[in-house]
Amino acid sequence: MIISVTTVYGSVLLILAVIMVIRTVHLSRRPPPTTECKETDSDFIPLTDIRLHHFQEAIKFETISRESDDLNVEDIYNFGEYIIASFPNIHHNSSIVTWERVNNYSLLYHIQGSDPALQPYLLMAHMDVVPVTNLDKWDAPPFSGEIKDGFIYGRGTIDDKQNVMGILEATEFLLSRNIQPNRSFYIAFGHDEEVKGTNGAGHLARRLREKGVEKLNFIVDEGMPVLEGILDGVAVPVASVGVSEKGQLILKLSVEMPPGHSSIPPKESSIGILAQAVQRLEENPHPSMLGYGIETDMLEQLVPEMSYWRRLIISNIWLFRYPLSWIMSRKPTTNAVVRTVTAVTMFNAGVKLNVIPPLAEAVVNHRIHPSQTCQEVIDYDRSVINDDRVKIEVLTAMEPHPTSNYGDLDFGYQVLKTSVKQLWPKATVVPAILVGNTDTIFYLNFTKNVYRFSPTHMFPGDPERFHGLNERISLKNYAQVINFFYHLIRNSDKAGSTSICALKPTQDEPAERTGSYLWLPVGLGLCETERMGSCLWLPVGLGLCETERMGSYLWLPVGLGLCETERMGSYFWLPVGLGLSKT
Numbered sequence: 243m244i245i246s247v248t249t250v251y252g253s254v255l256l257i258l259a260v261i262m263v264i265r266t267v268h269l270s271r272r273p274p275p276t277t278e279c280k281e282t283d284s285d286f287i288p289l290t291d292i293r294l295h296h297f298q299e300a301i302k303f304e305t306i307s308r309e310s311d312d313l314n315v316e317d318i319y320n321f322g323e324y325i326i327a328s329f330p331n332i333h334h335n336s337s338i339v340t341w342e343r344v345n346n347y348s349l350l351y352h353i354q355g356s357d358p359a360l361q362p363y364l365l366m367a368h369m370d371v372v373p374v375t376n377l378d379k380w381d382a383p384p385f386s387g388e389i390k391d392g393f394i395y396g397r398g399t400i401d402d403k404q405n406v407m408g409i410l411e412a413t414e415f416l417l418s419r420n421i422q423p424n425r426s427f428y429i430a431f432g433h434d435e436e437v438k439g440t441n442g443a444g445h446l447a448r449r450l451r452e453k454g455v456e457k458l459n460f461i462v463d464e465g466m467p468v469l470e471g472i473l474d475g476v477a478v479p480v481a482s483v484g485v486s487e488k489g490q491l492i493l494k495l496s497v498e499m500p501p502g503h504s505s506i507p508p509k510e511s512s513i514g515i516l517a518q519a520v521q522r523l524e525e526n527p528h529p530s531m532l533g534y535g536i537e538t539d540m541l542e543q544l545v546p547e548m549s550y551w552r553r554l555i556i557s558n559i560w561l562f563r564y565p566l567s568w569i570m571s572r573k574p575t576t577n578a579v580v581r582t583v584t585a586v587t588m589f590n591a592g593v594k595l596n597v598i599p600p601l602a603e604a605v606v607n608h609r610i611h612p613s614q615t616c617q618e619v620i621d622y623d624r625s626v627i628n629d630d631r632v633k634i635e636v637l638t639a640m641e642p643h644p645t646s647n648y649g650d651l652d653f654g655y656q657v658l659k660t661s662v663k664q665l666w667p668k669a670t671v672v673p674a675i676l677v678g679n680t681d682t683i684f685y686l687n688f689t690k691n692v693y694r695f696s697p698t699h700m701f702p703g704d705p706e707r708f709h710g711l712n713e714r715i716s717l718k719n720y721a722q723v724i725n726f727f728y729h730l731i732r733n734s735d736k737a738g739s740t741s742i743c744a745l746k747p748t749q750d751e752p753a754e755r756t757g758s759y760l761w762l763p764v765g766l767g768l769c770e771t772e773r774m775g776s777c778l779w780l781p782v783g784l785g786l787c788e789t790e791r792m793g794s795y796l797w798l799p800v801g802l803g804l805c806e807t808e809r810m811g812s813y814f815w816l817p818v819g820l821g822l823s824k825t
């Protein structure tokens with residue numbers, strides 16, 4: 243038999259379809275539910291007046307970092323004093339806590355666990371905030387801690403005083419109940435994270451080493467939030483855990499030209515040449531890395547929450563890489579996830595109205611995708627600018643961070659995941675890339691497991707509040723922040739160092755009868771006619787089905803037929819049923 247082109251195409255199509263459906267079925271499985279934390283639980287920490295007051299007072303300190311040598315040190319120091327006075331169990335009454343100020347303004351704590359064999363972990367946050375702009379556009383003064391419509395307003399409410407105060411409230415509550423954790427933990431509050439953390443986290447990490455700490459089981463620092471309604475096609479809250487951090491490359495571009503009189507200008511000016519270089523960089527973004535990094539796992543783990551067509555596409559990024567990259571590149575938030583980004587942040591030139599500018603300078607800030615290196619980014623920029631008159635000088639070069647473990651048996655990740663699910667039972671917890679930078683750079687030698695996650699719940703419009711206008715957190719969310727850290731501390735005690743299987747899932751939920759399935763018919767045929775020659779014809783039905791009662795399964799009814807018609811000649815037809823099921 244001669245195999246026709248149609249047969250080959252058909253077979254390829256069939257194989258692709260089978261792979262696509264198998265991947266979709268596999269990725270559509272839902273994880274088991276986790277026990278929810280309820281307000282009626284005996285160990286739920288309510289947001290009482292005093293806890294709310296603590297937080298509002300914290301916001302009132304103007305702990306601003308402008309440059310590394312320009313911090314509001316007085317307010318930063320006083321914020322520390324306020325903390326020391328407000329949490330008596332942590333700072334004065336407990337025999338299992340030791341604490342100290344580090345480099346005058348940062349704070350370091352050690353909570354001694356009962357089992358010295360268990361490796362300790364570290365909770366991090368920072369006390370400083372970025373400056374405030376457009377004061378007149380705030381709905382409430384940024385250093386007031388004012389409550390409006392169920393939200394606490396102020397600089398630091400989501401970056402990062404909610405984490406500082408949440409960790410402290412959770413620890414104070416633990417100690418007030420005379421609970422000694424099994425596993426020791428450290429708390430480190432830096433005071434200059436917003437200006438790279440050298441004097442805060444840099445000193446804290448050094449002090450930790452001096453105290454004999456070499457290895458930590460895991461670290462949780464500020465980072466990605468719980469996003470709701472922000473990712474297209476996903477209705478449930480998405481708790482994105484930064485398991486890596488983008489690198490940062492800051493370049494200074496400059497063009498020098500002889501100065502002269504503006505009445506006899508050269509054909510090109512330093513400003514014109516530099517502007518062209520900058521334009522080329524903006525018009526030629528770095529390539530999409532979708533399919534090579536963590537963002538692939540992030541998207542794939544969201545598959546169970548997507549509509550069927552989205553499921554099919556996201557389960558097969560290997561096939562739909564290019565159209566997906568194009569879609570994700572259209573929004574700044576998703577664009578930042580798939581590639582190294584380029585931001586031209588400064589442009590200076592000119593000395594006088596009528597003088598040819600001798601020097602033009604620009605600063606370009608790249609955030610580097612974990613699949614690239616600083617050198618690759620520089621080489622790419624050079625080739626895009628393609629002009630030797632533009633000098634490129636490296637101001638800062640920080641490679642992307644290594645990827646932390648985020649598997650089913652990775653203790654820190656599972657502790658975090660379980661704690662999130664206790665506070666947000668409907669949430670999907672996914673690994674993600676943190677697009678900005680934090681203090682974690684100073685702690686990378688302590689552990690391979692660094693998780694950048696803030697338990698702040700964000701809706702459309704909220705990400706803009708980071709460093710922006712009307713920074714705020716809801717009262718409900720602040721209570722969740724406190725309880726998240728409490729559960730994290732408790733969950734860290736529940737199992738040995740490699741498994742968290744002891745965390746109890748909920749009792750079996752009552753079976754639900756409703757289910758859903760995806761069905762994808764594919765056609766292939768074998769037939770012989772005078773007009774068409776011979777070909778293979780194989781109609782295939784592929785089904786993806788998921789119900790609460792049955793779990794997910796794949797079914798594959800296959801039809802083959804033998805038939806004879808005047809127009810088509812003869813063919814063979816045989817219906818066959820095949821099923822793969824997982825319940």
Ligand SMILES: CCCCCCCCCCCCCCCC(=O)N[C@@H](Cc1ccccc1)C(=O)O
Pocket residue numbers: 435436437438439465466467490575576579676677678679680681705708
């Ligand atoms: C998939 C959709 C994504 C949605 C994004 C949601 C919001 C993401 C929030 C990201 C928070 C990042 C926190 C970064 C903190 C920060 O501003 N750091 C600063 C300062 C700094 C610079 C170098 C080294 C350390 C620190 C920075 O990154 O520039």
